[in-house]
Amino acid sequence: MAFNIEFKRTFEHRPWKDRKDRVKADGPDGFNVRFKALEADLDTLRERFRDVSAALNKVATPVPSQVSVSPILRPTGNEKQWWIGVDGSSHIPFPETQSKGIVNIPMPTAGFITSLTAVGRFKGTGFVRFEFFRVDPTKTLPDKLAQLYINGAASDDVITVNAPINRVQIDPNSTYVVLAEGNRSATGEIVQVSGLRVTIADS
Known part of the structure; x- marks a missing residue:
């Protein structure tokens, strides 16, 4: 039986360079954007675990x-x-x-x-x-x-x-x-x- 439950990571870290990149919160390369991307991936993982649990519960036979x-x-x-x-x-x-x-x-x-x-x-x-x-x-x-x-x-x-x-x-x-x-x-x-x-x- 195939469940076809997948997860594709969307976050890709772009390394900062010493003495070149400035730490900042906003903007396309700021902490806020990066952590929001990580948060979205973690939320997707949570949903996938829910899908796996629901699928397994459907086929599991309770053992008396x-x-x-x-x-x-x-x-x-x-x-x-x-x-x-x-x-x-x-x-x-x-x-x-x-x-x-x-x-x-x-x-x-x-x-x-x-x-x-x-x-x-x-x-x-x-x-x-x-x-x-x-x-x-x-x-x-x-x-x-x-x-x-x-x-x-x-x-x-x-x-x-x-x-x-x-x-x-x-x-x-x-x-x-x-x-x-x-x-x-x-x-x-x-x-x-x-x-x-x-x-x-x-x-």
Whole structure:
């Protein structure tokens, strides 16, 4: 892609000669004329940089950033807590069949939230429900930004589920948390949450 952005210098310095040229402000060879010519060239350069910046901004693709956390899910109230493995993943502990917990998502101070992703191993008929909340200290109730489910499968392969979010602007005064509630119908089923990820766009 050619932008064809050019700059041609117009100022040309004509050297003064000792003991021949007199310093003067006005006239065709005075300081005022010469510095005005330099000023014009600098203004043109400024405009060219603006053109380059605008052209690059048009073709630049914003790269989303991601916030990833190990799902160390803290128990809520009297709910059955998740068991935390040495790898940072959370499991429903045997012989329990359900667990509920919450994890804080450390967010940047600016940007737009575009999705929530959960990763884990889920074998059997169990499921996990994830709810993503923004907790504004000035409000009585939190704002639910997203909800997603992971259902059990026949094998224990890693499963990734994504919930798109319609560009929610980050509020640096709020706290962001994910609430995870897991259930299984038999103690032999696998319900393991190994990662949570929030995708953020810068514009």
